[in-house]
Amino acid sequence: MNISRTYLLTGSLYLLVGIILGMYMGGKQDFTLAPVHAHINLLGFTLMTLFGVAYRVMPQLAGNTLAKVHFWLHQIGAFVMLIGLFLLMTGSMAPESAEKILPVSEILVFFGMLAWAINVFRSA
Numbered sequence: 166m167n168i169s170r171t172y173l174l175t176g177s178l179y180l181l182v183g184i185i186l187g188m189y190m191g192g193k194q195d196f197t198l199a200p201v202h203a204h205i206n207l208l209g210f211t212l213m214t215l216f217g218v219a220y221r222v223m224p225q226l227a228g229n230t231l232a233k234v235h236f237w238l239h240q241i242g243a244f245v246m247l248i249g250l251f252l253l254m255t256g257s258m259a260p261e262s263a264e265k266i267l268p269v270s271e272i273l274v275f276f277g278m279l280a281w282a283i284n285v286f287r288s289a
């Protein structure tokens with residue numbers, strides 16, 4: 166798998182979803198989901214695009230195990246967090262369930278970032 170390319174592709178999909186949600190909020194004048202919109206755009210589009218470009222510019226970061234760990238933890242963690250946040254804020258998931266699911270997704274994202282940081286310190 167080409168990590169850089171996959172980050173850029175998934176990032177652009179998150180951007181489309183984030184923008185559609187932003188347009189929907191603006192149209193409805195209901196900003197309840199603003200934090201979901203912000204996190205789709207920032208965790209999904211901005212960070213993934215940044216990672217995609219960074220792995221392209223510094224290919225020495227892309228081929229090792231840390232890059233793979235980072236990729237999967239970020240992809241899975243961000244996806245679970247964004248869906249969880251959406252369900253919580255639309256009232257489709259009970260806060261008690263969100264309290265169990267969201268921290269797990271946050272830990273996944275955090276350890277992904279840790280792998281990224283170690284990789285950068287070692288090889289950038």
Ligand code: HEM
Binds near residue numbers: 184187188203207210
């Ligand atoms: C056509 C594109 C976009 C539209 C229509 C849009 C629309 C909106 C709307 C309606 C809000 C709520 C404003 C309010 O609470 O008064 C908002 C908030 C926000 N948007 Fe966007 N947005 C767009 C793109 C983006 C992008 C690309 C990013 C980041 C990369 C972004 C990041 C944010 C952030 C951080 C907030 C504040 C969230 C909060 O207060 O909880 N937006 N946007």
